[in-house]
Amino acid sequence: MTGPARPVRRWGPPLSGTELVTVLDRLRSWGPFDGRALLDDVAAALDDVPPSERDAAQLAERLRGLLARLVTISVASEAEQDPTAAQLVLRARTLHADPLPCGRQEAIAHLRRLGWTANELHDRLAAIRCLKEAA
Template sequence: MTGTARPVRRWVPPLSGMELVTVLDRLRGWSPFDGGLLLDDVAAVLDDVPPSEEDTAQLAERLSGHLTRLVTIAVASEAEQDPTAAQLVLRARTLHADPLPCGRQEAIAHLRRLGWTANELHDRLTAIRCLKEPA
């Protein structure tokens, strides 16, 4: 077959150089969701013995991070169509917006609310098959 030359459009990248740098930076900062780590943190705050004062702020930060990821997973998988998941997402967003209280008892109560909500949202997302159960 003798070919006739057809004009081919010049390829144009879908993103600019700066947009590609932004995507690369986000990929480098990304870490996969770790359900086992979430459950470890939930167990630490829901245990009969509350975490030490030194660990409180770090646990609150990690649980807030878990809630953020769970909410992102719920939204991306359209889990909010499930009324229970929608209610848990709303509770997670509300708790995430609340700062860690100053008093010891108030901080522990806040940690436990974060832990319960993270655990319930994780369980619900697993039940409606938006997440796999941790190994």
């Protein structure tokens, strides 16, 4: 026995053409998280011999990008439910927004804070199984 016929809405795509192009561009530019690159940059930031000014600026940009990826991984895996991870995510967001200071000593100190935070957040995400450890 069948009931009265109900009207069916016509299907429409969930995204417009420009939105689909944006999604496609993001997929094409995506790359897997590189834990070894993170460890290399952390080591360079925390080394006893600080990088030159030019290298420090480039290193700071790479560390900011790595922090942004770690924060994205944290949010996607709901790692912020862990209090330690949540605190590290907050610190990462704050450091990501801070520009590299002008003075040499201040810039090196900021670079080291970026490195420590990236390393600690990476280690915490590995400890709570949101990320594989880097070799």
